Amino acid sequence: MRPLIVANWKMNNGIKESLSYMEVFKPIVKDCNADIAICPPFSGISELKKSMKGTNIKIGAQNMHHEDNGAFTGEVSPQFLKELGCEYVIIGHSERRKHFNETDEFINKKLISALNYRLIPILCVGEDMAQRKKHETKRFIKKQLVAGLGKIGGADVRNIVIAYEPIWAIGTGNNATPDQAEDVHLHIRDLLSKIYGKSSTANVRILYGGSMKPENSKELMVMPNINGGLVGGASLDPKKFAEICMNV
Ligand code: PEP
Secondary structure (H helix, E strand, C coil), X not given: CCCEEEEECCCCCCHHHHHHHHHHHHHXXXXXXXXXXXXXXXXXXXXXXXXXCCCCEEEEECCCXXXXXXXXXXXXXXXXXXXXXXXXEEECCHXXXXXXXXXXXXXXXXXXXXXXXXXXXXXXXXXXXXXHHCCCHHHHHHHHHHHHXXXXXXXXXXXXXXXXXXXXHCCCCCCCCHHHHHHHHHXXXXXXXHHHCHHHHCCCEEEEECCCCCCCHHHHHCCCCCCEEEECHHHHCHHHHHHHHHCC
């Protein structure tokens, strides 16, 4: 399976910084063996997309609303993302669940809407440290996955990406070990296969996210069910992110 490496810049990098980033990043990854996507803040999507013209790099968004348009002050619709040339959209990141109270049901609406617009949703799931310590990880991931995928059918599940992001590993410098991550990735693959059948889900990419960096990306990505990465902090440095992309 061709890996996918996604940068989640979160609320970092204005347009000027984004464009200078691309000048460093583009030449290093031009022969990369992975699919690459960058998810900048909404304000930078248009300019960044232009700077990617003719390259192997794709653009994505960090969030969206599920409605096409309407009285939702401050929100951005999938229609607008599509108009800007977005191919991916991160859905249900733990920071959105925590700071903006996003529920599994709300996330499911976004997922369905993204699929309707032919955006590839990257559905984030992951447990916190208290849940891991209580051995609740797999049960919790199952709950998030089943509710997040909701009524999506087997034909649609082929078009989504799952990101396993243990909350305790995000931004902490403490990544899950390759074995810890693979254990959950395999669990996710088994769940998908049970719900939708093996043929629909064998090629669903399951990304790992949580303090991925050049020093650990290779050992994580050799695991059979780790099909790429969702990278926060390390993606803010073009050389480090390029190294992760080239490390596959
Ligand atoms: C993220 O927030 O999606 C993430 C993986 O962050 P970091 O790489 O900084 O842990």
